[in-house]
Amino acid sequence: MKPSHLLVAGGSLLSCAVPALAQGYPVKPVRVIVSTVPDPLDTFARMVLDKMSQAMKQGFVVENRAGAGGNIAA
Numbered sequence: 001m002k003p004s005h006l007l008v009a010g011g012s013l014l015s016c017a018v019p020a021l022a023q024g025y026p027v028k029p030v031r032v033i034v035s036t037v038p039d040p041l042d043t044f045a046r047m048v049l050d051k052m053s054q055a056m057k058q059g060f061v062v063e064n065r066a067g068a069g070g071n072i073a074a
Contacts (some may be wrong), residue, residue, distance in 0.1 A: 016061055030058060031061050031063055035073035042062065
């Protein structure tokens with residue numbers, strides 16, 4: 001093996017020994033886009049997201065993006 005290959009191999013072994021310090025995902029509230037104005041679909045989405053936020057201990061925000069037959073939300 002060439003000395004440069006040994007250096008790369010040794011560096012990769014050292015990088016595996018350091019524990020990863022990752023943040024919890026997601027850090028911010030999750031945005032959920034609903035493609036209608038406030039109506040029964042919006043109410044249903046809010047009820048489901050309320051249960052999800054309690055179960056996951058994560059915030060969810062509902063955004064209504066109506067218009068253009070749902071293309072704006074898409």
